[in-house]
Amino acid sequence: MCGICGVHSASEAPDPDLVRRMLAALAHRGPDGSGYYRDERVALGHTRLAIVDTVGGVQPMCGEDEQVWVTFNGEIFNHVELAADLRARGHRFRTRNDTEVIVHAWEEWGPGCFDRFNGQWALAVWDRRSGDLVLSRDRFGVRPLYYTHSGGRLLFASEVKALFTDPDVPRELDPAGIDQVLTLWSAVAPQTVFRGIQQVPPGSYLTFRDGVATGCTRYWAPTFPARGSEPRTDLTANADALRERLVTATRLRFERSDVPVAAYLSGGIDSAVTAGAIAGFTDVPLHTFSLRFADDEFDEGSYQTLMAKQLGTVHQDVVVRERDIADVFPDVVRHAESPLLRTGPAPMFLLSRLVRESGFKVVVTGEGSDEVLGGYDIFREGRIRELWTHDPAAAEAAVEQLYPWMKRSPHQAPAFAKSFFGRNIVAGDPAISHRPRWDTTAVLRSMLTAEIREACDRSPADEVVAAMPAEEAGWDPLSRAQWLEMTTLLPGYILASQGDRMLMGNSIEGRFPFLDPNIAELAAAVPADHKIHGMDEKHLLKRAFADLVPEEILRRPKQPYRAPDAAAFFAGGTPDWVFDVTSVSALEAARVFRPELVQRLLEKARRTQGRGLGNTDNMRLVAVLSTQLLHSELLTGSADRTAAPPEPLTVFDPNLERTSLERTSLERTSLEITGRTPA
Template identity: 65%
Template sequence: MCGICGVATPGPPPDAALLLRMVGRLRHRGPDGSGYLRDQGVGLGHARLAIIDTTGGAQPLSNEDGSLWIVFNGEIFNYVELGNELRSRGHAFRTASDTEVIVHAWEEWGERALDRFNGQWAFALWDRTRRQLVLSRDRLGVRPLYYAHTGGGLVFASEVKALFADPSVPRALDPAGLDETFTYWSTVAPRTPFAGVRQLEPGHVAYLDAHGFRSHPYWSIDFPPRGEEPGQDAVANAEGLRERIVEASRLRFTRSDVPVGAYLSGGIDSSVTAAVVARHTDVPLDTFSLRFADDEFDEGDYQQLMARRLGTRHHDVVVGPQDVAEVFPEVVRHAEAPLLRAAPAPLFLLSRLVRASGYKVVVTGEGADEVLGGYDLYREARVREFWTRDPSSDVRGRAAELLYPWMARAPGQAPAFARGFFGLHLAADDPALSHRPRWTSTAALKGLLTADMRARCAESGAPLDLLARLPAQSAGWDPLARAQWLEMTTLLPGYILSSQGDRMLMANSIEGRFPFLDRDVVAYADALPARHKLSGLEEKYLLKRAFADLLPPEIVRRPKQPYRAPDAASFCAPGAPDWVSDVTGADALAAAGVFEPRLVQGLLTKARRSGGSGLGNTDNMRVLAVLSTQLLHHQFVVGDGGDDAAPATPLTAIDLTGEGQP
């Protein structure tokens, strides 16, 4: 894995010092080496985490005649097969890296090369002949890529903090970005929380040349019409799914020149990936888990069960509220976005454990919930559809008790209110039926905004009409597929893969690999009948059937436990660190101008009364939203996001400014 950055500028060649500063800001993504290139009109920078061809694959890297140069963050897992095909077509390779495969593939197939890549990537390709810069990002947004237009040119980087190394890039929070975050849990690409900073959308390619800047999708999420899914047999589909997940895991585990470990959360997804990769190694697999001091969040029993069953060398880190509070500012600095949950913080501590254990790469289970029907939200959506068929039916109303069984039994819990809450905004023809409860309860956060910020949100054209982006053919999809599209367009790239994924892993220089987001696994899963993903209210039906033999029954049968960490309790108990009151003080609130100070004080007073525990869902989100947004403002608007470091050595410097065009 790595960090990339660069500038395109119509005037004189870019300043080497700027490129070095940008690369230095990405050092956590690439501590093993760095490189930069300067040419007329463009500069490219790279911070390297050496995983494949550790000796030969330094970047920036070119094709045979130096007409195409690339900086690349990611892995193309089928690079061996692609390389063989390209060699047979006459291409000459100098390294054994997957990076070089991209360059030759682009020469051979142009943009259609992207269809052939099975992997995760963000790259910038500089075509010296065409004087054209090409940017691309993988299909689902595993790897980040930000850019900003600057006085006739463009600056791009893996992380916003590297863009802000350029003092000419203005720094401000974007009201429209805050509005999106306080509805959808994150901004939706191309928007970011920062004004003037954009992100390339997943599945997109962009071109910058004399004709200007333009981008378009090379791939989009698609599903068959309901009832026309090609494979209807559960046994056959389970076999097909298993084959593809096994192959995806094998590729991700074996295609590395450094050892690969595995995360083990205690749930089905990472148990499957760990179980599959364990079969491809003769030495014990190293597995890594998060544990919590608080029983409410801890999944240790299930983790131990799986680790023992696989005979792994198991490592875990125990996290308590104070640990979360201590690292939270650093977590926000890496996430570069407001956070509505503290859940990224323990993941930051987990990747730190991985690094301390000497590993650079881990395989994890992200993506299974989105792609194979695992979210509680999908079950809620199905219950809501059930209710639309007769909204006044009392017997139908009891279905709320199937969603969260504890709600019916625990005294003082209120099943009628659960039904009332989940039954809000029930319109049978609403394409966003699945997501209305989440969007509505998240939008309550906007009640904390200053009147001025609310006005600026309205002026900016908020709220985003996400449904306008639903493809026309989605009207014929199964409702589960529409819910999946919404999830794969919002939560997955905007939060799961970024704030909880890439950013927390890369903060400690760890590359994550995600078998469930494999190109062929996703294509296969997207074509499945809905009942093979969510069978009634049984989530991840086919995954459970496909891998029942590898998993202990306790893990298959356990009710879905969403990954959760202590939220407000981390920041509102006595002994909370000083930064909490610093960022919520009158001066800090006034400087950011986002939240109404009186309301923030009311919220914190309420939260502190109970030490932050026992708060409702929305109040927890409020506390996190305030703290993380205030931190973000302090770090990236008042400050410039930087923790300036020297680029890692060895440093490669390539100067093409004296050379004419090839």
């Protein structure tokens, strides 16, 4: 896993000092070395976390004739098979690295190569033959890629902070992006929360010529068969196929690495399956890591210990206390580069720190299972809301299946069901599953300044619904809900703020077997009731791995991952930074939230030590703190944007006079970027 950046100019050779500053801003993503390529029109930069072919994987990398150059962040897990195919077609390889496979795949298939990749990536291809610069991102958006135009140049990078090293790039929040976060939990590509900065959409590639975009092509998007026409209808056969594909996907992500790989154990079924597949189908000793909480309300330690003992793993955990979250939150927001509505990313940052301190660079996790296989409560609640539109009595009965505790309060159950499931429903609404979440978070908009509210003339929810494909009319309700989740929360929050950013903040690569395209393809092709059977979520997954996962985990009620929110900042003492970013002057400088409303919310939190706040106020508080931190850390921070970092040790630059750093022959690509033995 790495960081990438670059500059494309139609009029002059890119400034090497700018490229070096961009590389310095991405050093945490690639601490094992850095380098750049520069010619008269393009500069490509790379910071390396050496995982595959640690000696031969110098980047940027080119083909034999030096006409195609690539800088790449991610992994192509089927690179061995692709390399064999390309060799049979006459291509010659100098390394074992998956980056070189990308170079030759582009030479052979052009943009058609992206559909052949099984992996997670953000990459740039500079094709000197055509004059095209191509930016591409993996199917689900595991790896980030941002771009902006500045002074007649195109700049791109893995993180926004690298773009901000150019003094000509304005540092401003975008009201539309803020509005999306406060409704959908994240900005939806190509939108970001920064004015003038966009992101490459998942499953897409953008082509630029002379610094100007010539097109955005979607090579993959989540899709589902029409209801009743699913090609895979046999439950047992589907469970067997899921098991086979998931074991293959997990082994692929565990074994294709030249450094040790660990696994997360959360206490739920997803990580139990991936860790179990590693322990049960490989001969390599497995190290597992877990996140625990001092507060029993959030802790899943007993289930983690149970699974670790069953698998016989070398297990470690980190116990997170409320103050730990408050202390690390500024770092978390700086890495997330987005406002947050929950503190959940903070403990994930502390967990990845433990992994790094334990000597690992790669971890396999269970993210993506809920989205692909129907695991979230929002999917089950959506099923009830859909039922409510034509059979309220049956819907009320289904509520008791979803929430068994309601049987103890039979007089309250109908009122609760009507107020929650019967509110704001319209028959045929393709977003019927997500309206309660969006309505709840949109309440946060009441705290915005008039300036921000006036600038937001479009409803984020309406925009997402309008972007749904025409064929959604024939999908079953679960498929529509899955599409919405894969388009909003998964790439923008789960894989970004809570995933890539918290992992790479500590130089850790995450690998996600459930997002293997073969698994996504299978899951999309099965009937909805294979995924949610009655009210049993992820039924197909449980059936497929019933012999591998303990009954206590297999049948336990789903416990969504949560962390203390307001209490983290007020129950155990309030850190100084909270007062700094919420002062009237800081709020007026950011011009996002109304100071008088923020002060009332803070007083309420202080009075109750953060423990007496409801769900909405908790989200309000975290949104305010994270947005104000974003403003202070990234937009008005004191970091010098003009100071050049040390020279990278590998420079491919025909514009320079020959020096000890200049690339003089293709043989240089066999050298390690840092010139030292990788860790």
